[in-house]
Amino acid sequence: MRSDRGGEGSYPRPLILVSRCLGFDRCRYDGAAIPAPFLERLSRFADCVTACPEMEIGLGVPRQPIRLVTAGGDEVRLVQPSSGLDLTERMEAFCRERAGNLGAVDGAVLKARSPSCGVSDTAIHAGADSSAILRRGPGLFGRAVLEAMEGRPVIDEGGLIDPGLRERFLVQVFTLARLRSAEDACRASGSASPLVSFHSSAGLLLAAADREAGRMLGGIVDEGGSPDALLPRYRRGLVRALAGPLRTGPCADSLTHAFVCFKERLAADEKALFLDSLEEFGSGRASMGPCRALIQSWMVRFPTPYLDDQIFLNPFPRALEGFEDSAGDGGR
Ligand code: SF4
Structure with a gap:
């Protein structure tokens, strides 16, 4: 955790x-x-x-x-x-x-x-x-x-100025850095278990990014065997899975999956606030930030180890969210 x-x-x-x-x-x-x-x-x-x-x-x-x-x-x-x-x-x-x-x-x-x-x-x-x-x-x-x-x-x-492209870039590079860390741990220990942990923490992210690729990566992890054989294939598959845009529908599904973990312990107005935020996100009127923030606050109130490790809910440092940047000068 x-x-x-x-x-x-x-x-x-x-x-x-x-x-x-x-x-x-x-x-x-x-x-x-x-x-x-x-x-x-x-x-x-x-x-x-x-x-x-x-x-x-x-x-x-x-x-x-x-x-x-x-x-x-x-x-x-x-x-x-x-x-x-x-x-x-x-x-x-x-x-x-x-x-x-x-x-x-x-x-x-x-x-x-x-x-x-x-x-x-x-x-x-x-x-x-x-x-x-x-x-x-x-x-x-x-x-x-x-x-x-x-x-x-x-x-x-210029791409970094666009909030959607910037978020996708940040999700990709911070996820690949976590994978590198797991790869190093696998090589140092001679065991695939750090990769198994990484794959588990990437569950909601892969469901949002590319569910089919997530299943294929799960199959690679389940094969077991030496890290040297698993790691290059897993890396290639993960890079491909993260290459496309995070689409609204699958992201909303992953947010809902996390919400369900708390549903029984929330007051009616808390649930309504989440569902309103989800509806705003689903219709393109808001980012997924408000939904994520609500789930993060419930993770503090109701410790849930499975969610604590999910990359999708904490993909990169909060200080990098919502940055307004006027970079770019129009010249070469
Ligand atoms: S000055 Fe030109 S070559 Fe040098 S880093 Fe900038 S864009 Fe690239």
Whole structure:
């Protein structure tokens, strides 16, 4: 049972790759950094490793802007129009080295629209000297990270402003950090029992995220055997199960499942308050925060060990909930 529900001390720390200009260094082409107050707060609860691909291939600060240009078909080149330099090979070598060695990273937050770090929305120009944008796509490092992460969450700072996308990212990275902790314990003990405990605590979350995947993961755990055989399959399945959005209906079902644990001990107006909040959530007029808060308050009043451990009810530290962030500057 966790003693500090939602508090700072009760969560394994996710390891997150971050574009360095997002509040960590003044490394942009114009010598600026992007204010990123949410990342600043997140770094109290997570370990951030940073990368600035343009600095790390030897471009200084300040530097002349670079851009992606089409080279026909799907091929893109990274060029610096002012100098005529083609930086593609240098950047691709850096990407192979860096993205190929991400190790235990649980998620990544990259700078939107950058020709290096962009995740999906970087302009691809018709030519080095043309302002015409033919299409949009990931930057070179962004693409390499997306491939190397194999389904682990990658988001840009614009995505973190959206409450739904931010919550999903936080659920993913904190859950994957808990899995890493269970994996370490399995390897240290030679026993699968930490994975069994993890799977039990992920029950309501998996029911909300992907019930079929939850059953498949349960089958892997039930097989037993050596952790070395179980862990890679379990991890692949969990990453896939968490990749989609948390849908309202299954989340409401998981909340109701928790509510039922207390139902007989609640006053009529408490039950009515929960059901009203659930109805607001189900109809899209409110987040699931109020329902979760009510259940958490009942968990304090009526200790329920099964629920205490459920990731779904305490997915990440409370200090990261409801954050209003004005980050994002509209530039690259
Ligand atoms: S977007 Fe990426 S390459 Fe550009 S300054 Fe930021 S970290 Fe460096």
